[in-house]
Amino acid sequence: xxxxxxxxxxxxxxxxxxxxxxxxxxxxxxxxxxxxxxxxxxxxxxxxxxxxxxxxxxxxxxxxxxxxxxxxxxxxxxxxxxxxxxxxxxxxxxxxxxxxxxxxxxxxxxxxxxxxxxxxxxxxxxxxxxxxxxxxxxxxxxxxxxxxxxxxxxxxxxxxxxxxxxxxxxxxxxxxxxxxxxxxxxxxxxxxxxxxxxxxxxxx
Amino acid sequence: xxxxxxxxxxxxxxxxxxxxxxxxxxxxxxxxxxxxxxxxxxxxxxxxxxxxxxxxxxxxxxxxxxxxxxxxxxxxxxxxxxxxxxxxxxxxxxxxxxxxxxxxxxxxxxxxxxxxxxxxxxxxxxxxxxxxxxxxxxxxxxxxxxxxxxxxxxxxxxxxxxxxxxxxxxxxxxxxxxxxxxxxxxxxxxxxxxxxxxxxxxxx
DNA sequence: ACCTGAACACCGTTCAAGT
DNA sequence: ACCTGAACACCGTTCAAGT
Numbered sequence: 001x002x003x004x005x006x007x008x009x010x011x012x013x014x015x016x017x018x019x020x021x022x023x024x025x026x027x028x029x030x031x032x033x034x035x036x037x038x039x040x041x042x043x044x045x046x047x048x049x050x051x052x053x054x055x056x057x058x059x060x061x062x063x064x065x066x067x068x069x070x071x072x073x074x075x076x077x078x079x080x081x082x083x084x085x086x087x088x089x090x091x092x093x094x095x096x097x098x099x100x101x102x103x104x105x106x107x108x109x110x111x112x113x114x115x116x117x118x119x120x121x122x123x124x125x126x127x128x129x130x131x132x133x134x135x136x137x138x139x140x141x142x143x144x145x146x147x148x149x150x151x152x153x154x155x156x157x158x159x160x161x162x163x164x165x166x167x168x169x170x171x172x173x174x175x176x177x178x179x180x181x182x183x184x185x186x187x188x189x190x191x192x193x194x195x196x197x198x199x200x201x202x203x204x
Numbered sequence: 205x206x207x208x209x210x211x212x213x214x215x216x217x218x219x220x221x222x223x224x225x226x227x228x229x230x231x232x233x234x235x236x237x238x239x240x241x242x243x244x245x246x247x248x249x250x251x252x253x254x255x256x257x258x259x260x261x262x263x264x265x266x267x268x269x270x271x272x273x274x275x276x277x278x279x280x281x282x283x284x285x286x287x288x289x290x291x292x293x294x295x296x297x298x299x300x301x302x303x304x305x306x307x308x309x310x311x312x313x314x315x316x317x318x319x320x321x322x323x324x325x326x327x328x329x330x331x332x333x334x335x336x337x338x339x340x341x342x343x344x345x346x347x348x349x350x351x352x353x354x355x356x357x358x359x360x361x362x363x364x365x366x367x368x369x370x371x372x373x374x375x376x377x378x379x380x381x382x383x384x385x386x387x388x389x390x391x392x393x394x395x396x397x398x399x400x401x402x403x404x405x406x407x408x
Numbered sequence: 409a410c411c412t413g414a415a416c417a418c419c420g421t422t423c424a425a426g427t
Numbered sequence: 428a429c430c431t432g433a434a435c436a437c438c439g440t441t442c443a444a445g446t
Contacts, residue, residue, distance in 0.1 A: 007410080030439060040412050042440085047410090051439065063368070108368050108389075116370040119385055123377040132381040137389050138398035145349025164267070164312050166320040173327040177336040181323055185312070185341050194342035194402065201405030211429080234420060244431050246421085251429090255420065 007039055009047045013057055017097075020058065024096050059101050063109040066094045066101075071117045076125035077199055080118050084143050084195055087114040091147040102148065111140050125203055135202040142198055146191045211243055213251045217261055221301075224262065228300050263305050267313040270298045270305075275321045280329035281403055284322050288347050288399055291318040295351040306352065315344050329407055339406040346402055350395045 005011065015036045019028045030051055034041040048054040070086045073079040091098050091110070101110050119136040127135055171178035209215065219240045223232045234255055238245040252258040274290045277283040295302050295314070305314050323340040331339055375382035 029437085031437085042413080042442090043411050045440075112368040112370055115385065119370070119381065120376050123381070127381075128378050129380045130384065132377060133384040134394065134397040135401075136385065137394040138401055141349045141394055141398050142346070145345045145352070148349070148352045164316040166316055166323070172324050173336060174332050176333045177323065177327070177331075180334065180337040181319065181340065190338065190341040190345055193338040194345050197339075197342055197405030198398065198401050199405070201401030201403070233418085235418085246423090246432080247430050249421075 007037065007043055007047060009057075011037065012044055012047050012054070013061065016054060016058055017061065020096050020100065021094075025100055055100060056104060058097070059104045059106045059109070062094070062097045062101050062106075063112065066090050066097060066110045067113040069113045069117060071121070076121045077203070079121035079124070080139060080199055081195060083114050083117045083121065084139055087111070087143050088147060088191070091143075098147065107144065111144070114143070115140055122202075127203075138198055138202060139195070142191075142194055145194075146187065211241065211247055211251060213261075215241065216248055216251050216258070217265065220258060220262055221265065224300050224304065225298075229304055259304065260308060262301070263308045263310045263313070266298070266301045266305050266310075267316065270294050270301060270314045271317040273317045273321060275325070280325045281407070283325035283328070284343060284403055285399060287318050287321045287325065288343055291315070291347050292351060292395075295347075302351065311348065315348070318347070319344055326406075331407075342402055342406060343399070346395075346398055349398075350391065 012033070016028060016033055019032060019036060030044055031041050034044055037044075044054075048057060068090060069083060071079050072082045098107075098110060101107050115136060118139050119132060122132050122135045166181060167178075171181075173181075216237070220232060220237055223236060223240060234248055235245050238248055241248070248258075252261060272294060273287060275283050275287045277286045302311075302314060305311050319340060322343050323336060326336050326339045370385060371382075375385075377385075
């Protein structure tokens with residue numbers, strides 16, 4: 001039988017990452033972590049300080065895991081859109097970890113590779129200086145919007161999709177639009193529409 | 205001296221709302237709530253069931269509080285932009301409560317009044333049907349992006365604004381843009397740029 | 409240097425008991 | 428119908444004690 005591997009900061013973080021990915025952040029308690037590692041709860045404190053430091057260390061690990069992005073397409077427009085979609089997919093695949101990064105104000109870490117790729121694409125499209133920066137940050141903001149509302153929301157325990165009444169009397173807009181506005185938002189469609197509008201608007 | 209008012213669901217929710225607004229969601233424990241009300245912890249359970257139901261009830265209250273929006277401006281473009289900014293201000297003023305609504309998947313409740321106002325403005329601009337719905341949802345998505353990244357983020361305990369390296373070698377974009385991209389994002393500026401780009405892109 | 413066990417001050421929740 | 432107090436199973440964290 002194998003000799004028991006000694007406890008280390010690496011092993012603690014690996015186990016913590018495993019619990020978060022498997023059962024969510026709520027399942028990550030110091031006691032559960034200790035049980036997983038077959039060790040006394042207090043042993044963990046020697047390696048990672050306390051729970052806040054443990055979470056912070058986990059967040060710093062996320063960048064490399066989640067930031068793995070693919071950029072495709074011939075035109076700059078296509079490359080911006082494909083990068084945004086790739087980032088969104090990656091965020092979706094690592095929901096709990098991204099939520100953790102969000103809570104620690106470290107979303108920039110997750111978005112960095114995509115930011116670089118999008119800046120390059122906009123540069124290819126002829127944007128320079130402040131206009132390039134604004135365009136890049138705007139697209140990232142759009143992806144953040146979608147990932148933080150839709151994907152994070154759909155992972156939350158409670159799910160409420162019933163619509164909210166928008167007008168008391170007859171809607172002051174056309175009937176078809178009014179009907180659709182009262183149905184649940186098709187977030188995927190909205191994301192596509194928003195992304196296209198932003199890219200169009202940013203490239204004049 | 206006044207006779208002690210009997211405990212009621214209303215009084216429990218009022219006290220809970222007070223704690224959340226004063227000290228944040230983390231400060232809202234059943235025991236703290238009981239202490240605030242001068243009552244045994246278990247008395248609360250008779251009126252609100254449990255903590256999950258209490259939070260859900262709080263979220264349903266938020267709509268009316270946060271959704272109070274002002275729309276100004278002559279042109280439809282101005283009215284869309286002013287509504288978005290007014291919503292953003294309101295979200296900023298009720299950070300903890302909006303965070304609560306977010307966790308319960310009930311952001312739609314908070315956004316409803318602004319959604320109606322924006323739909324009217326876009327309708328005035330000539331949009332109809334699916335295009336009107338897409339435009340309305342897209343603008344709401346933008347406000348959600350900004351409020352959930354910037355305002356909610358800036359309220360989180362940990363604050364990290366140091367930049368993340370985007371390229372290992374020389375940046376493949378112009379020097380000014382590269383320098384700016386490595387500085388902390390001016391989220392207010394990005395919000396304005398994004399909002400303008402979206403409105404432009406959506407109105408052809 | 410690394411790990412354990414007891415202890416402390418917190419949680420949310422249940423339940424029998426009171427009025 | 429409404430409220431209390433004791434109790435249970437959880438938390439994160441500290442600290443003296445072991446090797």
